[in-house]
Amino acid sequence: MKVIVLGAGVVGVTTAYYLARAGHEAVVVDRRAGPALETSFANGGQISANHTTPWAAPGMPAKALRWLGKADAPLLFHPRFDPALFAWLARFLANCTTERMRTNTRKAMRLALYSRRELLALRAELGLEYDQVSRGILHIFRSPAEYERALPQVELMNRMGCFRHVIDVEACIAIEPALAAVQGDLVGGIYSPDDESGDAYKFTRALATLSTGLGASFRFETAVTAIRAEGDRIGRVETTGGPLAADAYVVAAGSYSPLLLRPLGIRLPVYPAKGYSVTIPLNGGGKVAPVVSLIDDEFKMVYSRLGERLRAAGTAEFAGYDDSVRERRARFLLAKALSLFPHCGDPDRAEFWAGLRPSTPDGAPVIGRTRYRNLFLNTGHGTLGWTMACGSGRFVADTVAGVEPELTFDDLTIDRFG
Numbered sequence: 001m002k003v004i005v006l007g008a009g010v011v012g013v014t015t016a017y018y019l020a021r022a023g024h025e026a027v028v029v030d031r032r033a034g035p036a037l038e039t040s041f042a043n044g045g046q047i048s049a050n051h052t053t054p055w056a057a058p059g060m061p062a063k064a065l066r067w068l069g070k071a072d073a074p075l076l077f078h079p080r081f082d083p084a085l086f087a088w089l090a091r092f093l094a095n096c097t098t099e100r101m102r103t104n105t106r107k108a109m110r111l112a113l114y115s116r117r118e119l120l121a122l123r124a125e126l127g128l129e130y131d132q133v134s135r136g137i138l139h140i141f142r143s144p145a146e147y148e149r150a151l152p153q154v155e156l157m158n159r160m161g162c163f164r165h166v167i168d169v170e171a172c173i174a175i176e177p178a179l180a181a182v183q184g185d186l187v188g189g190i191y192s193p194d195d196e197s198g199d200a201y202k203f204t205r206a207l208a209t210l211s212t213g214l215g216a217s218f219r220f221e222t223a224v225t226a227i228r229a230e231g232d233r234i235g236r237v238e239t240t241g242g243p244l245a246a247d248a249y250v251v252a253a254g255s256y257s258p259l260l261l262r263p264l265g266i267r268l269p270v271y272p273a274k275g276y277s278v279t280i281p282l283n284g285g286g287k288v289a290p291v292v293s294l295i296d297d298e299f300k301m302v303y304s305r306l307g308e309r310l311r312a313a314g315t316a317e318f319a320g321y322d323d324s325v326r327e328r329r330a331r332f333l334l335a336k337a338l339s340l341f342p343h344c345g346d347p348d349r350a351e352f353w354a355g356l357r358p359s360t361p362d363g364a365p366v367i368g369r370t371r372y373r374n375l376f377l378n379t380g381h382g383t384l385g386w387t388m389a390c391g392s393g394r395f396v397a398d399t400v401a402g403v404e405p406e407l408t409f410d411d412l413t414i415d416r417f418g
């Protein structure tokens, strides 16, 4: 079977890999010059299957109001007339109830746990190297009130199949000694020993090369301009390199997926939520930089050690499709990273980056079938695309090929949005 995959981010490439491994002809089309050059390029690096709590939560509307107008707030709205954003926000608010949050956490977590298993299997099978660190994720808290609020969620998620420990400050320092200098600021932590971190860009590039070895092909610097339907099927895609046809099509175009789908009458509630990262070369400061991946609750930032680099990432900005790096936001991340680990590396050589998280209102991706018989979606992974890529790639590849998937994710199709 010939399958065209639209998008060569971490999600598109894993889908193509599983298709090629099963003996199908996967053709990946991307407008960029290589794989993972958009949102999968410099993300936070966490494989955080035990941290799948969606942004849409009961306390979020009040928090968002408190952050309004603060330039350094973790969440920023740029006032603009954008009906897609208004519609997305209305759905987001509807998901901010306790009941919906539980359901949404369960849906996302199931896929994330499956995905981590698939990632481990791929790594063992293929010997992939991507600066991975398998030493868990430590979520640190400085505010007693926020810590108190987070604890019931730990119990709930452990009941759903997660594995998270509530630990005191001393245990936090034992797990990550680089935090010793700030231990007076901490009130406690939540540790998930099974989680991991690694460089999504390196992983995607390596997997793209292996996919090529299995017969997949990549058409880079080729933008898809339209998807053409013929009745209840897709007949071809129009690209800047001419029309392309296949037996099946997978849309994995990240934040741009809704723009490709709208002319087909498919309204995909995915909106870009811009985030930033800063990557600091350690320059011998490795001993005072963290190795265990961290979540700093106070500033909603994550840290991952990627070989001789420290990556810090965070913030969410609703600014449409503007992916430019704003100096002030980027420098804020650098300042916070240096306040935790002042001598970890060379800040003058830090690299700043911004990317658009393809976010859904319920925090879970949109994967699987559509009303067109040969059109499939693998998109909308928001804050967890790296975490969920292998699981959703495997599931979508199985679904396209008509193979019974190991797990089904019927609750993650586009049908849930009506």
Ligand SMILES: Cc1cc2nc3c(=O)[nH]c(=O)nc-3n(C[C@H](O)[C@H](O)[C@H](O)COP(=O)(O)OP(=O)(O)OC[C@H]3O[C@@H](n4cnc5c(N)ncnc54)[C@H](O)[C@@H]3O)c2cc1C
Pocket: 006, 007, 008, 009, 010, 011, 012, 029, 030, 031, 032, 035, 036, 037, 038, 039, 040, 041, 042, 043, 044, 045, 046, 047, 048, 222, 223, 224, 225, 252, 253, 254, 255, 256, 257, 260, 274, 275, 276, 277, 302, 313, 314, 354, 355, 356, 357, 358, 378, 379, 380, 381, 382, 383, 384, 385, 386, 387, 388
């Ligand atoms: C600051 C930040 C930190 C993050 N941290 C983490 C983390 O720690 N852990 C985690 O799991 N996730 C994290 N994420 C989320 C994760 O990076 C994304 O969910 C993931 O990269 C999405 O992958 P994707 O393949 O769907 O999209 P992308 O990587 O954006 O790939 C989509 C591809 O489609 C192509 N494309 C789009 N439109 C067209 C077109 N018309 N024609 C041709 N090609 C097209 C693009 O060029 C691009 O290559 C973070 C994101 C950000 C921004």
